[in-house]
Amino acid sequence: DAGVTQSPTHLIKTRGQQVTLRCSPKSGHDTVSWYQQALGQGPQFIFQYYEEEERQRGNFPDRFSGHQFPNYSSELNVNALLLGDSALYLCASSLADRDTGELFFGEGSRLTVL
């Protein structure tokens, strides 16, 4: 049973560029959340998708957008990259109607912005 998978694992971009990160949830899960983790900090909630709609959003600018597909997989898009966007981006999945606060995280996509 595959867990949460993310791609790519590492990528390097330059300021002003755009990036798309991808996530496949754990089998049977229908909800995907995205978190940003800067070096030495805890993960920060970006947003959450359920039934192909954004359900909750953290304190992130509109440059951060996402999408959820009918197969529950998800993408995170970041436009106009800034140096401060360099971080580990984590995807987490859960099953909405059984949610108890136990999220399953992927290993993340490490983004470096030069």
Add this chain to the structure above:
Amino acid sequence: LAKTTQPISMDSYEGQEVNITCSHNNIATNDYITWYQQFPSQGPRFIIQGYKTKVTNEVASLFIPADRKSSTLSLPRVSLSDTAVYYCLVGYYTGTASKLTFGTGTRLQVTL
């Protein structure tokens, strides 16, 4: 949302019991207390969750006093592989998917 306070770092020797205490003075009536573990370059992993008194699983125990203003994660007989960052979270999970609020966590270093 309840704010949590936990030690920045702790050191332990292999084989010892480690107790990490988390303070959450403003915890709400419906909030649960949840602990996650994170190894370098990996996503966090759920360890344990509780509401009151004591919860135990195959990995850890969670002690919550009656006033619920603090909690203690207990790791029995730690090994080198328990070296990680441990996060204490409080929140109410309503049956729709959760939004987790992480602090900076406690960095546990286990040595021989």
